[in-house]
Every structure is written in structure tokens, then in C-alpha cells.
Amino acid sequence: MMQAKTVFMFSGQGSQYYQMGKQLFDADTVFRSWMTRLDDLACKIAGRRIIDTVYSAPKSATFDDVAYTHPAIFMVGYALAQCLIARGILPDLTLGSSLGSFAAAAVAGYIDAEDALGAVLEQAASFDTSCERxxxxxxxxxxxxxxxxxxxxxxxxxxxxxxxxxxxxxxxxxxxxxxxxxxxxxxxxxxLAVRYAFHSERIDLAEEQFSWSMKSIPLAKGTLPLVCCARGAVLGQVTEDYFWQVVRQPIRFREAIASLEAQGTHRYIDVGPSGTLATFVKYALSDQSASSTHATLTPYGQDLNNLARLAGDAHPRKMEQHG
Structure with missing residues (x-):
């Protein structure tokens, strides 16, 4: 029997909340190191601290300012992926849903993490500049x-x-x-806690500004297959318009999971802030599937326990450098 392949899944807008990842930020040096590094870069690019905002309000408050939510979702997902990798939990594929496609592509080697964060910040600015609520x-x-x-x-x-x-x-x-x-x-x-009508023609006015900014960002071949929810399929490369299409086209998550299931058994690990994609996979799988689903971060205060459980279940593999 073939070993299940591990899929890191990155969620997008709507999965964020204040205090996301706070347990790990306080207790895990790898997570905190990457969050801090990316926060410093965001401050350099956009002139604002993301971490201070994420941890400044209670979970129950509405967190929907795209200037902060866009980079925060990327930062949390990418930092959590590095946290898992440091524990020997390595992805065989990455999956990005909407905005989560930036972190998925960065972890899989298609774009540098710093460039991806810059693109995320530029995309947020393009929405705020061009789109109606x-x-x-x-x-x-x-x-x-x-x-x-x-x-x-x-x-x-x-x-x-x-x-x-x-x-x-x-x-x-x-x-x-x-x-x-x-x-x-x-x-x-x-x-959902979002200010714009993502995945619809109502964001089309932001395309030109964002697409122009992407022309200066280098893309690479990548080291892992990338599951694209805009196409509902597995990709081996990304094109210049990829990071626009993933927020403009409908999310075909059900099709993406079906495509993976047709290839064999998988271990789906939600590397987003809320565990939403793990829930989606649970309901998307057939009763006959041998695949498993795992949430890591959730709003319910079990982040450290979830991480420890995943690390205990990890299949030993040779450590590689990703992202």
C-alpha cells in the first residue's frame, strides 16, 4: 500500500480573525521568527505593522480591513508551514484556495516568500484603490x-x-x-468578513494595477506540484496571470479535491488560520476514501495540541529545504 501524500492547504479571505496563531507566536520560535521577519518586510514595503494589528483586538471583533487581512493571512499560513516543516512534516503538494495561493506557491518554490508578500500587499492596495465595497x-x-x-x-x-x-x-x-x-x-x-466581492466582476477594476506590479516579480519552476482551486487541478508551473486568476475566478475546491482523490490517498493538513479547509475536505471525501484531514490553527485555543498531535503522527522523511 502506498504511503499517503501530504497536502498543505492554504485558505484565503474569510478565514482570518484577530488573535489567529497567538499561541504559536508566544510559544514557537520558528513560527514567531517567520512572522517577525515577514512583519518587518511588510513594514518596510507598506509602512505598517501587521502583527501589532492582528494581536490588538479580541477574536470576536470583525477583522476585514484588506490592507491588514491580506498580508496577515499570508504571513500566518507561510509561518505555520515553516513550523510544520521544521518538525519533519513535509508537503508532497501544496493547495491554495484564493488568496491562499500565494503562500501555497511560495512554500512550493514558485515564488520567493518575500516577493509573494510584496504581491499580496500590492493586491490589497489595488482593491482599496479601485473597487467598490x-x-x-x-x-x-x-x-x-x-x-x-x-x-x-x-x-x-x-x-x-x-x-x-x-x-x-x-x-x-x-x-x-x-x-x-x-x-x-x-x-x-x-x-464572510470581507469588504469586497472577490471572485466576481466587481473586482475587475483592480486587475490592471495588480497585474502591472506582477511583471517585475520573478517566477520559478517550483519544487512541488501546486493544486490550483481556480482550475480544480494540479499544476506544474504558474504563469504571470496566475495570482490574479486565483482571486478572480470561482473557487473549485470540490473539483480540486476530487482530482487529488483520483490519484490516491492523501493526508490533508490545513495550514490556514481557521481549519476551514479541513472541514471542507471532510465533507468532500467519499465514504470509501482512506484519506485523512487535519486542522492546525483554529479559533478555539487548541493550536499547540493540534501541532503536537500532527508532529507525533508525522512520517519520518529526509528533511529538505522548501520555500
Missing amino acids: GGMIAIVADPSLYEEDFLKRHSALAGINFSTHFAVSAAHADLDTIEAVLRQRGITFQR
């Missing part, structure tokens, strides 16, 4: 619901995560209307 709603229902008029007329299909979970993006003025219908029909939903 909008939002996203996660809906617990069959994605076929999107074909109904109240959704299709007022929103864009932003992604399908598994058979009973999808997300839509909409103008700010339409969010309450959509939620009113969902509430009336007894359909579970959650408005």
Missing part, C-alpha cells in the same frame, strides 16, 4: 440553489466547496436582500 456569503445548500433568480440576478457564484456548501459574491447593497430570502427559507448561511 461588496461582500461574500457562504451558503449551506446544494449549489443548484444558485440558479434561482434571487441569487443569480443579485450575485456571482464565488465557489463550490463541497456538495452542500457554496459561496456567492455581491454588491454591498444586495447582501441584505439575499440574506433575507435565505433566512425566510430556513437556509443556513454566513456572511
